[in-house]
Amino acid sequence: MSLCLSNPTARLVFLSRQGLADPPGRRLGRLDLLSLVDRLGFVQVDSIQTVERAHHQILFSRAQTYRREDLVHLLERERGLFEHWTHDAALIPMRFYPVWKHRFRRRAPILLERWRRWRPEGFEEAVEGTYRRIVEEGALLSRDFEAPGHQGGGWWNWHPSKTALEFLWQTGRIAISRRDNFQKVYDLSERVIPQAHFEAEISETDFIDWCCREALSRLGFATSGEIAAFWDLVSPQEAKAWVEAHRSELVPVQAECVDGTARAAFALTDLETSLESLAPMPPRLRVLSPFDPVLRDRARAERLFGFFYRIEVFVPEAKRQYGYYVFPLMEGDRLVGRIDMKANRKQGTLEVKRLWWEPALRASAGRMERLEAELQRLVRFSGLERTSWLDGARAEP
Numbered sequence: 001m002s003l004c005l006s007n008p009t010a011r012l013v014f015l016s017r018q019g020l021a022d023p024p025g026r027r028l029g030r031l032d033l034l035s036l037v038d039r040l041g042f043v044q045v046d047s048i049q050t051v052e053r054a055h056h057q058i059l060f061s062r063a064q065t066y067r068r069e070d071l072v073h074l075l076e077r078e079r080g081l082f083e084h085w086t087h088d089a090a091l092i093p094m095r096f097y098p099v100w101k102h103r104f105r106r107r108a109p110i111l112l113e114r115w116r117r118w119r120p121e122g123f124e125e126a127v128e129g130t131y132r133r134i135v136e137e138g139a140l141l142s143r144d145f146e147a148p149g150h151q152g153g154g155w156w157n158w159h160p161s162k163t164a165l166e167f168l169w170q171t172g173r174i175a176i177s178r179r180d181n182f183q184k185v186y187d188l189s190e191r192v193i194p195q196a197h198f199e200a201e202i203s204e205t206d207f208i209d210w211c212c213r214e215a216l217s218r219l220g221f222a223t224s225g226e227i228a229a230f231w232d233l234v235s236p237q238e239a240k241a242w243v244e245a246h247r248s249e250l251v252p253v254q255a256e257c258v259d260g261t262a263r264a265a266f267a268l269t270d271l272e273t274s275l276e277s278l279a280p281m282p283p284r285l286r287v288l289s290p291f292d293p294v295l296r297d298r299a300r301a302e303r304l305f306g307f308f309y310r311i312e313v314f315v316p317e318a319k320r321q322y323g324y325y326v327f328p329l330m331e332g333d334r335l336v337g338r339i340d341m342k343a344n345r346k347q348g349t350l351e352v353k354r355l356w357w358e359p360a361l362r363a364s365a366g367r368m369e370r371l372e373a374e375l376q377r378l379v380r381f382s383g384l385e386r387t388s389w390l391d392g393a394r395a396e397p
Contacts, residue, residue, distance in 0.1 A: 002252040003272055004262070005221065010255040011304050011333045012278050013220040013271070018294050019062045020330070021281050028063040030070045034080045034093070036062060041218050041230070042090035044291045045083065047182060048313065050325040050342045051350065052382055055091055057289040060381055061330075076178045079194050083176045083184075084169075087232040087296070097193055098200040102207045103233055104172030111167055123163070130164035131173060139177045139187040208234055212242040213268070221253045221267040226297065258306035281333040285370035287378055288328045295328060307335035307358070323354065331370065336361055339371075348385035350375060352393045363394070 005013065015021050019039055028036070036059065037043055046054040059066045071091070074080040081091050084100055092100070116123055134140055145161030165186055168174040175192035178185045190198055202210070215230035216222055222230070228239035243250065243266055251269050254262040288294065290311045295301050302308055309328055312320040323340035330336065337357040344351050352375070357363055375387045 002254045002264075003267065005253060005255045007256040007258055007260075007304070008333065009275065009278075010221070012281060013275070014300075014304060015281060015294065015333060016278055017218050017220045020286075020294065021279050022062065024062065024064050024282055024284060024286065026063060026065065028065045028067075028070075030074060030078075032063075033059070033066065033070050034074055037074075037081060037091060038093045038095075039218070040293055041214065042086050042092045042293075044086075044293070044296075045089045045091060046291055048325060051327075051378065052289075052343075053182075054289045054291040057287075058292055060378075061286050061288050061292065064377055064381070079192070082193065085232075087229070088291075094194065094197055097197040098202050099207060099210055099233070101172060101201070102204070104170070108171040111170055115163060115167060126161055126164040127167055130161045131168055134174060134186060134188060139185050139191075141180065141183050141185050143183070208238050208242055212239055212246075216250075216266065216268055220271065221255055221265040223263075223265050226265075226300065229297065255304075257303040263303060283332050283370075285329060285331040285336070285367065285374050287339065287374055288330055290325060290327060292328070294330075301335070305335045309335075309338070322356065329371070331367070336367075343382055343384060344388070345384070347388075349388040350379050350382065350384050350386070352387060352389045354390075354393050 012021065017039075019036055040058075043055045043058050048054070051057070052060070055071070056066075056068055059071070071081075075083070075091065080094050082094050082097060083089065083091055085103070086092070130145060133145070142162050142165050145165065165174070169176065169184075169186065172189055174186045175189040176184050177187040177192050211231050211234045212227050215227045219226060219230060224240040224243045225236050227243070228234055228236045234242075249269060250266045251271060253265045253267045253271070255265050256262055290309075295307075295309055298309060307328070310321075312322060312326070313324055317324075322338060325342070326338045326340045328335055328338050335358070337355065339355050340353040342351055342353070343349075355363075355371075357367075361367075372387070379385065379387055
């Protein structure tokens with residue numbers, strides 16, 4: 001018999017697993033921060049800093065006592081985290097490193113074939129030459145490899161050594177030691193990754209089991225396709241086979257979507273008992289990063305929350321529905337709107353360009369007060385002084 005989850009319960013299960021049901025004002029020390037990243041599985045990194053970089057805002061939206069320096073300490077000194085790739089660049093708990101060694105092995109022949117076609121002249125020589133420089137000289141930035149007068153640009157204009165660095169990093173021979181002004185500093189993996197994690201190995205069977213089990217734990221309930229997509233480490237076929245092989249450890253779920261339909265999924269058997277201890281969502285209104293893990297699977301967000309969201313950074317301005325970098329708004333367990341804003345650091349202001357509430361929601365006095373309170377928290381976190389609403393920003397669409 002399937003476990004039936006109403007839409008509010010399904011939302012609460014997912015949001016709880018993603019750290020958004022905890023009190024946002026709780027104390028968050030370094031160990032708590034590491035535990036939070038572990039609970040999420042990873043935190044996406046992105047270079048855009050319209051207000052705050054994605055990883056900082058993802059963590060801040062879950063705990064307003066989050067401190068950036070704690071994250072830097074975990075990454076660069078304590079080595080409790082490492083930076084690598086899931087479906088995008090991300091910060092990942094160091095204890096997962098043996099799992100990622102399977103990603104390195106799987107990706108190496110794919111990347112080698114791809115980049116041999118892209119860089120047919122001397123690609124292998126560039127890889128080995130780049131590696132030797134890091135062996136001999138220690139940690140280096142990508143710009144340390146650029147030829148005099150080299151012009152930057154997109155990936156199609158990478159210097160050969162930049163391509164080599166990316167290949168070496170993607171395949172695990174080098175690692176990101178730290179960042180200088182958000183520029184990656186590379187070193188040999190054995191100089192960055194603690195020895196116990198660097199040397200540890202797990203079998204292929206255990207690798208697939210870990211990927212599927214840990215993904216399902218963090219999603220609460222999921223299809224085999226959603227399980228595979230969570231880490232982007234195993235194929236949909238491998239995830240489907242895992243589900244079939246572990247039916248005795250799983251419970252079928254019927255999760256109600258926001259439109260009243262039900263979607264079949266699976267959960268670990270402890271889900272039903274954990275429902276009794278689910279805490280209600282904090283009622284406060286929060287600004288989420290466009291890269292928040294709750295929104296990574298756009299289709300899942302639409303089914304659970306009825307919220308259609310796309311990042312329009314690469315959409316021509318004339319074709320954008322909302323704006324370049326628009327932040328989703330969460331109130332309780334609902335996604336209630338979006339806001340277009342940016343930090344004007346010269347003037348010390350958080351400039352709000354436009355605000356949109358979801359259909360059938362109104363800008364009540366209480367809701368606006370909750371939004372203003374959240375913006376003030378974001379102002380303080382971002383080192384700004386005040387919020388500035390541009391003309392027409394508060395207008396309804």
